[in-house]
Amino acid sequence: MKLLFATSNAGKLAEVRKMLAPLGWDVMGLKDLENPPEIVEDAETFLGNARKKALALREATGLAVLADDTGLSVEALGGRPGVRSARYAGENATDADNNAKLLGELATVSDEKRGAAFECWMVFIDPSGKESVASGKLSGRILKEPRGAGGFGYDPIFLPYGEEKTLSELSIEEKNLISHRKKALAGILSALSVK
Numbered sequence: 043m044k045l046l047f048a049t050s051n052a053g054k055l056a057e058v059r060k061m062l063a064p065l066g067w068d069v070m071g072l073k074d075l076e077n078p079p080e081i082v083e084d085a086e087t088f089l090g091n092a093r094k095k096a097l098a099l100r101e102a103t104g105l106a107v108l109a110d111d112t113g114l115s116v117e118a119l120g121g122r123p124g125v126r127s128a129r130y131a132g133e134n135a136t137d138a139d140n141n142a143k144l145l146g147e148l149a150t151v152s153d154e155k156r157g158a159a160f161e162c163w164m165v166f167i168d169p170s171g172k173e174s175v176a177s178g179k180l181s182g183r184i185l186k187e188p189r190g191a192g193g194f195g196y197d198p199i200f201l202p203y204g205e206e207k208t209l210s211e212l213s214i215e216e217k218n219l220i221s222h223r224k225k226a227l228a229g230i231l232s233a234l235s236v237k
């Protein structure tokens with residue numbers, strides 16, 4: 043099966059390609075399209091943004107499309123950055139900018155109050171337009187400084203509960219065993235009755 047994964051984030055694409063490799067699915071990303079449509083992620087929920095991307099890309103390409111929208115909710119910040127995770131430090135914020143802003147905001151917050159969770163919502167639409175939805179969550183806490191060189195986004199400052207390594211210090215295979223994205227994808231595959 044040929045699948046378009048609605049992302050231009052190389053880290054996300056690498057994770058999902060690895061997850062789907064055992065099924066033999068051919069996974070393309072947005073950078074593989076000649077003229078990807080411009081999609082503004084302005085919905086108020088993760089599901090709204092994931093669905094918006096999936097619908098627009100199926101319409102534009104006729105391919106089976108998988109879209110995810112993910113964010114980090116920090117307890118001490120009342121759930122922020124949440125749906126604004128990508129642009130937390132500003133319109134053109136880099137991962138390093140977002141991590142620095144978050145660490146700054148939590149500078150005086152003690153270890154016990156640094157709980158946080160990634161939430162991932164996924165929408166799959168097959169070429170006939172049939173839609174499946176699933177979500178996944180990963181809980182942990184925000185460290186006081188970044189650790190590790192792998193992964194992307196908030197991975198270097200996120201320590202999953204029960205782990206000694208940050209998401210950046212884990213290999214892709216290790217992150218894929220526990221991640222919010224893997225749990226969401228498992229839900230989609232189960233809805234599609236794919237084993």
Ligand code: IMP
Nearest residue numbers: 110111112113114127128194195196197
């Ligand atoms: P989006 O789902 O691509 O819109 O991502 C929203 C924000 O969350 C971006 O800043 C991403 O870098 C970050 N993000 C998404 N997934 C992950 C992850 O698995 N680990 C760390 N950061 C992530």
